[in-house]
Amino acid sequence: ETGVTQTPRHLVMGMTNKKSLKCEQHLGHNAMYWYKQSAKKPLELMFVYSLEERVENNSVPSRFSPECPNSSHLFLHLHTLQPEDSALYLCASSQDLAGAYEQFFGPGTRLTVL
Amino acid sequence: AQSVSQHNHHVILSEAASLELGCNYSYGGTVNLFWYVQYPGQHLQLLLKYFSGDPLVKGIKGFEAEFIKSKFSFNLRKPSVQWSDTAEYFCAVGAMNRDDKIIFGKGTRLHILP
Numbered sequence: 001e002t003g004v005t006q007t008p009r010h011l012v013m014g015m016t017n018k019k020s021l022k023c024e025q026h027l028g029h030n031a032m033y034w035y036k037q038s039a040k041k042p043l044e045l046m047f048v049y050s051l052e053e054r055v056e057n058n059s060v061p062s063r064f065s066p067e068c069p070n071s072s073h074l075f076l077h078l079h080t081l082q083p084e085d086s087a088l089y090l091c092a093s094s095q096d097l098a099g100a101y102e103q104f105f106g107p108g109t110r111l112t113v114l
Numbered sequence: 115a116q117s118v119s120q121h122n123h124h125v126i127l128s129e130a131a132s133l134e135l136g137c138n139y140s141y142g143g144t145v146n147l148f149w150y151v152q153y154p155g156q157h158l159q160l161l162l163k164y165f166s167g168d169p170l171v172k173g174i175k176g177f178e179a180e181f182i183k184s185k186f187s188f189n190l191r192k193p194s195v196q197w198s199d200t201a202e203y204f205c206a207v208g209a210m211n212r213d214d215k216i217i218f219g220k221g222t223r224l225h226i227l228p
Contacts (some may be wrong), residue, residue, distance in 0.1 A: 100165065
């Protein structure tokens with residue numbers, strides 16, 4: 001596999017379920033990101049990790065819990081979500097944190113919360 | 115921190131028409147500028163980028179963008195669009211400061227009529 005992969009591609013869950021999204025990058029990058037993409041809204045940066053250390057948390061509700069066990073893997077653990085959390089969740093990676101580096105995106109996980 | 119705005123939210127053109135999508139940014143220092151594209155059902159990918167040098171940047175699929183520092187703009191252009199250019203286009207601004215992450219605009223949905 002090359003680039004950035006995400007699993008699952010589609011997820012439907014109830015408000016009381018617990019699920020996890022997985023992201024893996026095969027590019028040797030040091031920084032990884034979670035974004036939320038909703039209809040009619042701009043890309044929302046949720047979390048940023050640099051060398052497995054969380055460096056940014058953009059006021060994301062605690063029902064979203066990220067985990068970065070190593071520089072290649074990033075998880076987003078979900079619990080007690082709300083219907084308004086339904087969106088496309090994108091993972092991205094870049095060589096480093098600075099804005100000089102382009103981000104490489106995965107295909108996203110389409111999440112539907114019932 | 116920087117900010118970015120895209121003025122056109124939805125653009126509809128006929129094939130062979132010329133395209134210009136506006137992007138303006140705000141930042142007090144040196145910026146790096148990007149255009150990303152998201153084709154229907156596909157992941158976000160880089161179209162072109164500007165770091166330094168020639169302000170006219172050429173990207174993939176015949177796209178180009180011009181950095182005009184005095185206007186804080188980085189407009190995307192294509193002289194003759196094709197039906198396959200139907201997609202959502204995002205302008206993004208990054209700074210060399212590692213504390214300022216890449217910021218994405220709200221996106222412009224481009225619909226090309228065959």
